Amino acid sequence: MSLIRSSLLVSFGSVASRILGFARDVLFAQALGAGPVADAFLAAFRLPNLVRRIVGEGGLNPVLVPGLSRVGPDEAATMAGDALSVFALALLALTGLVEIGAGLIAFLLAPGLHDNGETLALVALYTRLSFPVVICVTLASMAAAVLNGRGRFTATALAPLAVNGGLILALVVLESGFEFPLAQKAAWLAAASSLAGLVQLGIVAAALLQGWPRLVRFRRPRWSPFLKSLLLAGLPVLAASGAVQIYFLAATQIASFWPSGVSWLYYAERVMQLPLGLMAGLSAGLLLPELARRHQAGERQTLITAQNRALEVALLLALPAGAALVILARPISTVLFERGAFVSTDADGTALVLMALSLGLPFATVGKVLSQTLFALSSLRTALAAAGLGLAVTVTASLLLAWPLGPTGIALGVSLGCLVHAGAVILALRRLGLWSPDRRSLSRLARAVTATLVMSLGLLGARSALPEPGSLMLAALCLGGFGLYALAAIATGAMTRDDWASLTKKSSEPLRPDAGLS
Structure with missing residues (x-):
């Protein structure tokens, strides 16, 4: 296949x-x-x-x-x-x-x-x-x-x-x-x-x-x-x-000291997990076996290339997803959850927590994708150390930020933990000689950021010009933001026709340095 x-x-x-x-x-x-x-x-x-x-x-x-x-x-x-x-x-x-x-x-x-x-x-x-x-x-x-x-x-x-x-x-x-x-x-x-x-x-x-x-x-x-x-x-x-999931478990324990804190954190996390879970599933189900094969074959440079291409694809999805969730947090919370026993004040609290969590979405994605290389090399102790460092930062930051900001501060602590975890994984790969982002990766990252900014400006303009959106309006904003981002990504070169062509190759084919993820 x-x-x-x-x-x-x-x-x-x-x-x-x-x-x-x-x-x-x-x-x-x-x-x-x-x-x-x-x-x-x-x-x-x-x-x-x-x-x-x-x-x-x-x-x-x-x-x-x-x-x-x-x-x-x-x-x-x-x-x-x-x-x-x-x-x-x-x-x-x-x-x-x-x-x-x-x-x-x-x-x-x-x-x-x-x-x-x-x-x-x-x-x-x-x-x-x-x-x-x-x-x-x-x-x-x-x-x-x-x-x-x-x-x-x-x-x-x-x-x-x-x-x-x-x-x-x-x-x-x-x-x-x-x-x-x-x-x-x-x-x-x-x-x-x-x-x-x-x-x-x-x-x-x-x-x-x-x-x-x-x-x-x-x-x-x-x-x-x-x-x-x-x-x-x-x-x-x-x-x-499961580093990020454990961070949420620790955050839940802290949030239990605030009325409705557990519920707000849970519902906000569920929204944030949609894009993150997709990348996590693809990383573990498809990227890890590919990296393991490259490692067993001794194809070190090809492994690095596959890692770079996977990170490009991940950030191409994670950057706009995080920005859109920050901008649309309040209407998302209202449309998805505000009904029955879930009242307006709960939607407000969930929206603030979602905004704080969404700031860490790109870092959580980077950590998840790059950890697959450590797993492919069976560097489990290094991966565990990086996860532990992120957990320590999550707990410390959540405790410090919770008292002035409540559950929103706890969510910010989770985002900081994801940032530190991603940084620790990058440092570990660098020590192993496996962190070498090429010119293409850096260029595509800059273009993806540009496309994300274009989408964000469009969504902010639409939010200010339109009344508080209902379900149909929220769907229109999401589809419109996706369309605007896709156009901007194509226009800037963040996404190219070669990406699709490279994905159609058999996973057993050799990966050229200039190819996409295979």
């Missing part, structure tokens, strides 16, 4: 999942609002959702992909079966511990709720009901890595839709004819998330078993260097690859 076809398929799955996620969160806001029950549910939902996002965006791929790529197909199938079996047992044990210690976990997730015993008890209940989804999505992600490594993308692109789709179905049913108290309604939603995760695992497992025994072979697991590295590096890899 050519890279453009696999890219389109993965992109479709990512975009569809994010759109369903938007619809899910709109219904969350309508059904639960931004009060104590919503804070309890979203605080509990943060932990399984954190794991789902990290592993769903290829969090374990940095260990799985390079390890399986070093051996032949038969041995890879056996190693994949061993990994799935051992992780299934480990996840069952972890889930049991969480079910037992949910009260302590609830306090750790939302320490600001310690004075409200009733709300904290709801966090514990929702954690018990929703955490089993972690087993399903982690095993589904591992199976997806095996499928992607063999060029099979259909099931892995479509399976993640099950979780958001299942929650939307549950929300529609609960809102259509049942009069449940908010706390009970949230409990049903927490349980529905675990059931939807089981459906996702079933879809990927069916695709994997279709290729049995060529793709996976199950036996009584045997201890091996690959299994040892997978178990020992699993947690550090998840922490390094």
Whole structure:
């Protein structure tokens, strides 16, 4: 399958999942609002959702992909079966511990709720009901890595839709004819998330078993260097690859000290995650295997070239997305969330948090894309150190900025953490001799910035000339901004016809220094 076809398929799955996620969160806001029950549910939902996002965006791929790529197909199938079996047992044990210690976990997730015993008890209940989804999505992600490594993308692109789709179905049913108290309604939603995760695992497992025994072979697991590295590096890899998600987890703990702070941060993050999640999925699903192949072949300069081209594409998307979210934060919050139990003051708070988070979107994208090179080289300790530094800055800055600015200051702390994380990854690559942006990259970055400025001026002019936009007007602003940016990008040369031609090449073809991402 050519890279453009696999890219389109993965992109479709990512975009569809994010759109369903938007619809899910709109219904969350309508059904639960931004009060104590919503804070309890979203605080509990943060932990399984954190794991789902990290592993769903290829969090374990940095260990799985390079390890399986070093051996032949038969041995890879056996190693994949061993990994799935051992992780299934480990996840069952972890889930049991969480079910037992949910009260302590609830306090750790939302320490600001310690004075409200009733709300904290709801966090514990929702954690018990929703955490089993972690087993399903982690095993589904591992199976997806095996499928992607063999060029099979259909099931892995479509399976993640099950979780958001299942929650939307549950929300529609609960809102259509049942009069449940908010706390009970949230409990049903927490349980529905675990059931939807089981459906996702079933879809990927069916695709994997279709290729049995060529793709996976199950036996009584045997201890091996690959299994040892997978178990020992699993947690550090998840922490390094999910750096931004962990920053949000820390920010949620701090936001729990402010009324509705958890809810505002959650809804704003969900909007910001649409473009970031797309780039994360493409990086882990497509870029990482490509970089791993280049590294194994000893093609150092080609690896650097692929990295530069990937960064160009990422910033071509992230720069305008971040600018547009800052400019349109208030109408986005109003149109998407202000209904039902979600009132105007909640939309105002969410908009301010979204603006602060959007400032860090380009840096979060840079960190995510460039980390794939460290993963391809198995430099996990370096990647983890960069993620840890970003986390330290996130916590420190959030605490310092929260007291004068509230949840908005916490969001600014997350953006600063993303900035420091990206800078630390760049410094690490430079020490390894793998950070060498060429003239083309710098030129395209300048042109992308120019095109973003043109789009921003157009959106600001439209916002000042038009009344407060509704849903149709917001859609027109988004489409108009996208069209203006596309025209400006073509006019400045930030986007060229060669970009499309380079993406149609087979991923196994050599990458020329003057070519696009292959």
